[in-house]
Amino acid sequence: ARIVGNGYVDGQPFDACPRQVLHRAVARLAERGWQLRTGIEPEFFLLKRGAAGQWLPADDADRLDKPSYDLKSLPRQMGFLHELQQTLTACGMDVLQLDHEDAHGQYEVNFAYGDALLSADRVMLFKLAAHALAEARGMVFSMMPKPLANQPGSGLHFHVSLWRGERCLFDPSDGDTALSPISELGRQFVAGVLAHAPALCALAAPTVNSYKRLTVGESLSGTTWAPAYVAHGPNNRTALVRTLPGRFEWRLPDASANPYLA
Ligand code: GLU
Ligand code: MG
Numbered sequence: 734a735r736i737v738g739n740g741y742v743d744g745q746p747f748d749a750c751p752r753q754v755l756h757r758a759v760a761r762l763a764e765r766g767w768q769l770r771t772g773i774e775p776e777f778f779l780l781k782r783g784a785a786g787q788w789l790p791a792d793d794a795d796r797l798d799k800p801s802y803d804l805k806s807l808p809r810q811m812g813f814l815h816e817l818q819q820t821l822t823a824c825g826m827d828v829l830q831l832d833h834e835d836a837h838g839q840y841e842v843n844f845a846y847g848d849a850l851l852s853a854d855r856v857m858l859f860k861l862a863a864h865a866l867a868e869a870r871g872m873v874f875s876m877m878p879k880p881l882a883n884q885p886g887s888g889l890h891f892h893v894s895l896w897r898g899e900r901c902l903f904d905p906s907d908g909d910t911a912l913s914p915i916s917e918l919g920r921q922f923v924a925g926v927l928a929h930a931p932a933l934c935a936l937a938a939p940t941v942n943s944y945k946r947l948t949v950g951e952s953l954s955g956t957t958w959a960p961a962y963v964a965h966g967p968n969n970r971t972a973l974v975r976t977l978p979g980r981f982e983w984r985l986p987d988a989s990a991n992p993y994l995a
Contacts, residue, residue, distance in 0.1 A: 735824075735861075737854050751993035755850055767901065772846030772892035772980075773856050773992065777863065778838045778880055779810060780873045788880060790838025791872040799954045801835035810840065813870055817842065820862050826855055835954050836884035846892060853992040856889070860988070876988030878938070879945035885957045886946035889988045891995065894980040895922065903979030914978045923965050923974050923981055930963045930973055930985065937986040937995045946987060960984035 740750025747753055762769055779791040790796075795806045807814070818828045827845035834841050842863075844855060860876065867874035879886035895901040895918070902919030915923070926933070938947060949961040949971055958970040965974035965981070975982040986995045 751991045755993040766897050768896040769849040770894045771852040774890045776841045776887035778875045795837045803833040856992045878943045878987035889986045891983045900979040915976045937990045940989040
């Protein structure tokens with residue numbers, strides 16, 4: 734069981750409570766008839782300490798040159814991943830997929846999108862559950878943006894859509910252009926996210942370690958997949974925004990951000 738609370742002081746909503754901040758932002762959108770929905774994608778590491786105190790993948794056999802979507806390593810952590818999936822499902826979350834990411838010991842779990850507040854609540858629950866279940870198996874769960882200097886880091890990408898009963902960012906007539914079919918409103922939304930990218934880093938990638946993730950270049954697997962350019966495109970993982978039919982993926986955030994503020 735868990736209880737998610739809103740901060741109050743003397744019976745008044747507490748200004749600095751991140752959940753109240755998101756309540757206020759959602760209310761401002763509602764004045765225009767809009768609902769914001771997000772699908773938040775946690776990437777994370779399962780680690781252990783080596784004899785010399787260094788951090789290593791919890792799974793010794795996880796060492797492919799290019800480990801992205803490594804199907805052979807996945808079953809070795811299936812005990813943890815399956816237990817995590819069952820736990821989240823029991824808490825009402827719809828777990829859609831589990832995969833191995835592009836660093837040794839790195840994984841991603843995806844669950845269904847929902848209203849912005851609900852998605853932020855779910856990410857917090859995900860972190861608590863994953864920490865506890867990994868610890869019980871003698872592993873360290875980490876969503877640190879860049880735990881290992883020579884490997885890709887972990888993002889917390891937000892898939893963002895705006896609704897007014899139905900999707901507002903979808904424009905089927907745009908389907909033949911180089912962009913994904915995203916409406917004029919969607920392009921304006923993306924333009925704002927790009928224009929404010931430097932300031933948004935303070936909220937969405939707020940730690941020194943965050944900036945170690947936001948680089949292009951070599952890693953053990955050959956790339957970082959990190960959003961290091963203030964740009965948008967339908968498939969380029971180094972761009973800050975990826976456009977998809979009726980939504981966009983904001984790739985800037987990492988898990989050192991407060992998901993309510995992000
Ligand atoms: N791990 C990459 C990041 O730091 C993203 C990989 C992906 O595109 O899923 O954002
Ligand atoms: Mg990923």
